Amino acid sequence: IATAYTVFRVFENKYYMAGASVGRDLLSPMYSPCIGGECTSHAKFIFTFQWWQVSPAILALVLPFGFRATCYYYRKAYYRSFWFSPPACAVADAHKSYSGERRLPLVLNNIHRYFFYLLLIYNVLLTIDAVEGFRMGTGWGLSVGSLVLALNAALLWGYSLSCHACRHACGGSVNHFSKHPVRYKLWQKVTILNGRHMQFAWASLIWVTLSDLYVRLVASGAIHDARFF
Numbered sequence: 494i495a496t497a498y499t500v501f502r503v504f505e506n507k508y509y510m511a512g513a514s515v516g517r518d519l520l521s522p523m524y525s526p527c528i529g530g531e532c533t534s535h536a537k538f539i540f541t542f543q544w545w546q547v548s549p550a551i552l553a554l555v556l557p558f559g560f561r562a563t564c565y566y567y568r569k570a571y572y573r574s575f576w577f578s579p580p581a582c583a584v585a586d587a588h589k590s591y592s593g594e595r596r597l598p599l600v601l602n603n604i605h606r607y608f609f610y611l612l613l614i615y616n617v618l619l620t621i622d623a624v625e626g627f628r629m630g631t632g633w634g635l636s637v638g639s640l641v642l643a644l645n646a647a648l649l650w651g652y653s654l655s656c657h658a659c660r661h662a663c664g665g666s667v668n669h670f671s672k673h674p675v676r677y678k679l680w681q682k683v684t685i686l687n688g689r690h691m692q693f694a695w696a697s698l699i700w701v702t703l704s705d706l707y708v709r710l711v712a713s714g715a716i717h718d719a720r721f722f
C-alpha cells in the first residue's frame with residue numbers, strides 16, 4: 494500500500510506545499526528539496542528547475558531511494574524474498590554459484606557508503622523544512638503539521654546515524670581505540686543506535702509516507718492543520 498501510494502504521489506505533482514493560502518509553511522518530504530512550482534519560501538534555499546517538466550519528486554527521491562535500496566537491513570529482506578540467496582535457513586540457494594556482491598547487479602550495493610554521506614545533506618534540508626514548519630504565515634507557532642515534520646526529520650536522522658556505514662565512519666579502520674578517544678565515544682553512541690537500525694528503517698519509511706499524506710490533505714483543503722499556539 495505504501496509503495497503504491499508513493500508511486501501515485503510521485504507522479505501526482507501537486508498538493509506538496511501547504512503554504513501561504515492556508516497560513517502554513519509545510520513541505521512534503523517527498524518533494525524536498527523543493528524545486529517545483531508550488532514552492533514558496535523553501536525554493537530560495539536551493540533553486541528551481543524550470544526545465545524539468547515532470548514531477549520534481551522524481552529528482553528529489555533519487556538519493557533516498559538509492560540509500561534505502563542499498564541499505565544492509567533492506568538487503569537482508571530482499572535477498573531472502575526476491576533474490577532467494579539465501580531463501581531461508583537450511584534451504585538451498587536458487588543460484589548455482591555464489592558470487593556475493595562482486596558482480597552486477599549486487600556489486601552496486603557497495604556504493605551504499607557514498608549514499609550515506611550524500612543523505613546527510615538531504616537530512617539537513619529536511620531539518621530546515623521541519624524548522625520552516627513552525628512558521629505560521631507571518632509569525633511562528635506550533636501546529637500538528639509542525640510536529641509531523643519535526644518527527645519526520647528526527648526519524649530520518651535516526652535512520653542515517655544508525656546506518657552501518659555511519660558506524661564504520663566513526664570507529665572503522667582503527668587499530669587502537671585508546672589512541673582515538675573521540676572516535677571511540679562516537680562509535681559507542683552510534684553502536685547503540687545501530688542496534689535499533691531496523692526499527693528506524695521502518696519507522697522513518699512509514700512516517701515519511703504519513704507526513705506526505707498529512708501535507709497533501711492540508712494543501713488540498715481536505716483538512717485544517719490544527720494550531721496549538
Ligand code: FES
Pocket residue numbers: 560564565566567605609652653655656657658690
Ligand atoms: Fe541501512 Fe545504511 S545500513 S541505511
